[in-house]
Amino acid sequence: MxxxxxxxxYEAPKHAEQKSPAGVAKARAIRMLLAGVASTVLPLSLGFLxxxxxxxxxFVRVSSPGVDPSKKAAQLAEGISLAMNATYIGLxxxxxxxxxxxxGLVMYARATTALARESDSAR
Numbered sequence: 201m202x203x204x205x206x207x208x209x210y211e212a213p214k215h216a217e218q219k220s221p222a223g224v225a226k227a228r229a230i231r232m233l234l235a236g237v238a239s240t241v242l243p244l245s246l247g248f249l250x251x252x253x254x255x256x257x258x259f260v261r262v263s264s265p266g267v268d269p270s271k272k273a274a275q276l277a278e279g280i281s282l283a284m285n286a287t288y289i290g291l292x293x294x295x296x297x298x299x300x301x302x303x304g305l306v307m308y309a310r311a312t313t314a315l316a317r318e319s320d321s322a323r
Contacts, residue, residue, distance in 0.1 A: 222317075225311035225314060236301025241297070243289075251290075258279020
């Protein structure tokens, strides 16, 4: 039994194929937000993981038996340097992601405002 304008999930409105430009803009903005979040989080995660892996590898290499004690400091410094470079690259990649995220937020705000105006003018 249907009450008023309620419809179940399988009943689509007749005008569903005709999306409004503001609705399309909002969908694009949401995709931009998701891309921004992914492009911010992924480089940070990759940088963190490679930093930890580099530090573990350098300490394992230094602590292994048979390593010349005079070369331990140089090997440790080389491993730490590689780990810090991985962190630097991860942070640099996330700066780009933060820019994409901000652009997505701006697009989302504009699309939401346009949808609100569109719904107000339809009333």
